[in-house]
Amino acid sequence: MSSLLAFEEALTAIEQAASVRVKTETLPLTKSLGRILANNIVAPINVPPQANSAMDGYAIAYQDWQDGKAFTVSQRIAAGQAPTPLQTGTCARIFTGAILPAGADTIIMQENAQIEAEQVCFHPSPQQSDNVRPSGQDMKQGQTIAFAGQKLSAMQIGLLASLGITQITVFTPLKVGILTTGDELIPAGSSLKSGQIYNSNGPMLAALVSEAGHKVTCSLHAADTPEATEQALQQLIKECDVILSSGGVSVGEEDHVKGVLEKLGTLHLWKIAIKPGKPLVHASLEGIPFLGLPGNPSSTLVTFHWFARLLLSVCAGAQATRPEAYKIKAGFNRHRAIQRDEFLRVTIRQGKAHPHAQQSSGALLAACESQGYLHIRAQELVKEDQEYDFYPFHSF
Ligand SMILES: Nc1nc2c(c(=O)[nH]1)N[C@H]1C(S)=C(S)[C@@H](COP(=O)(O)OP(=O)(O)OC[C@H]3O[C@@H](n4cnc5c(N)ncnc54)[C@H](O)[C@@H]3O)O[C@H]1N2
Numbered sequence: 317m318s319s320l321l322a323f324e325e326a327l328t329a330i331e332q333a334a335s336v337r338v339k340t341e342t343l344p345l346t347k348s349l350g351r352i353l354a355n356n357i358v359a360p361i362n363v364p365p366q367a368n369s370a371m372d373g374y375a376i377a378y379q380d381w382q383d384g385k386a387f388t389v390s391q392r393i394a395a396g397q398a399p400t401p402l403q404t405g406t407c408a409r410i411f412t413g414a415i416l417p418a419g420a421d422t423i424i425m426q427e428n429a430q431i432e433a434e435q436v437c438f439h440p441s442p443q444q445s446d447n448v449r450p451s452g453q454d455m456k457q458g459q460t461i462a463f464a465g466q467k468l469s470a471m472q473i474g475l476l477a478s479l480g481i482t483q484i485t486v487f488t489p490l491k492v493g494i495l496t497t498g499d500e501l502i503p504a505g506s507s508l509k510s511g512q513i514y515n516s517n518g519p520m521l522a523a524l525v526s527e528a529g530h531k532v533t534c535s536l537h538a539a540d541t542p543e544a545t546e547q548a549l550q551q552l553i554k555e556c557d558v559i560l561s562s563g564g565v566s567v568g569e570e571d572h573v574k575g576v577l578e579k580l581g582t583l584h585l586w587k588i589a590i591k592p593g594k595p596l597v598h599a600s601l602e603g604i605p606f607l608g609l610p611g612n613p614s615s616t617l618v619t620f621h622w623f624a625r626l627l628l629s630v631c632a633g634a635q636a637t638r639p640e641a642y643k644i645k646a647g648f649n650r651h652r653a654i655q656r657d658e659f660l661r662v663t664i665r666q667g668k669a670h671p672h673a674q675q676s677s678g679a680l681l682a683a684c685e686s687q688g689y690l691h692i693r694a695q696e697l698v699k700e701d702q703e704y705d706f707y708p709f710h711s712f
């Protein structure tokens with residue numbers, strides 16, 4: 317066990333060895349959802365560009381206001397119109413989003429206005445600057461409002477549009493190659509013969525890669541021979557920026573991935589003190605980062621979530637953020653500690669984490685029936701009502 321690399325050390329080593337593997341391209345803003353910003357963005361204008369009204373009502377100069385005073389309405393300003401300066405002692409009828417006339421500094425909402433003949437009185441008394449949205453309230457010209465490495469969200473697309481930005485420079489999508497290995501595996505769609513199972517990691521990995529915003533450009537399957545594994549890897553090296561594989565990384569005679577990696581490239585690390593996912597392998601092949609995930613489907617899932625997601629983020633030019641932990645009380649006791657960091661698939665009930673009854677790394681339904689991982693560190697016992705780190709699946 318002592319030869320296993322600690323979880324945090326492995327995460328740091330994989331992150332530090334990674335570098336950006338993509339180029340940049342300029343796209344229409346409207347086509348950039350989910351893409352990764354290549355540069356910081358500085359606001360070219362104030363938003364809003366001019367002070368405007370937050371309410372339908374009346375604009376006054378606060379210094380003209382007196383309790384009970386009747387104001388003459390000297391102009392009407394709708395959104396989109398250019399006002400004239402406010403005549404001293406008068407008010408302007410104004411609508412939400414309309415520009416404040418020069419000289420006005422306060423808006424009184426129409427619900428507080430009493431109209432008598434051509435004049436308006438206001439009650440209760442306003443505060444200076446009420447209902448005024450000053451120029452630059454949202455963003456100030458020169459302010460950095462988005463950062464290289466951020467994945468563009470719908471709200472950021474709105475934000476950039478409010479600055480009048482139409483084109484955006486982003487990183488090209490990361491081209492990810494997937495290799496599944498194993499003689500027992502056949503694709504869904506054919507009927508199973510004795511000894512066979514369906515290949516679930518291939519479709520799951522492709523979906524995880526897409527969900528993380530990257531592009532699967534090549535997905536291959538290799539039989540359990542060094543020749544087939546080498547041939548598939550040679551093809552992926554030609555076509556992809558990063559390669560992920562599943563299976564064939566443990567110690568058996570049928571596990572060929574690690575051996576082929578040693579022949580074709582440089583092995584950086586193998587075997588991590590985590591459960592599930594122990595035989596993870598990290599290597600590079602002609603400069604291309606490679607992560608070999610263990611084949612048990614829950615091991616594939618856990619190692620993708622923690623390690624592949626991080627590696628792909630860095631390679632894609634994205635900010636390498638770790639998922640945020642929430643402290644959750646355990647709803648159970650465990651008196652036996654293990655020597656690996658464990659990621660139990662758990663459900664939260666009445667504010668406490670309860671492990672799924674099926675924690676086998678070969679079982680995937682248990683993950684689908686759970687809400688996230690409870691992180692139990694190596695050597696740690698679990699005591700009911702003590703707090704542990706919980707990572708909801710949606711934060712990966
Ligand atoms: N003697 C030892 N045996 C094993 C050890 C060990 O330390 N000593 N480690 C175990 C652990 S932990 C894991 S995890 C697995 C990982 O093995 P591999 O990554 O080499 O994976 P395979 O042997 O190829 O497959 C394991 C398991 O997963 C199934 N599998 C593989 N690929 C897929 C796929 N694409 N879709 C669905 N299921 C897949 C495969 O049929 C096996 O049942 O090794 C342990 N053994």
Ligand code: MOO
Nearest residue numbers: 592593594615677
């Ligand atoms: O690491 Mo394995 O994934 O424990 O089954």
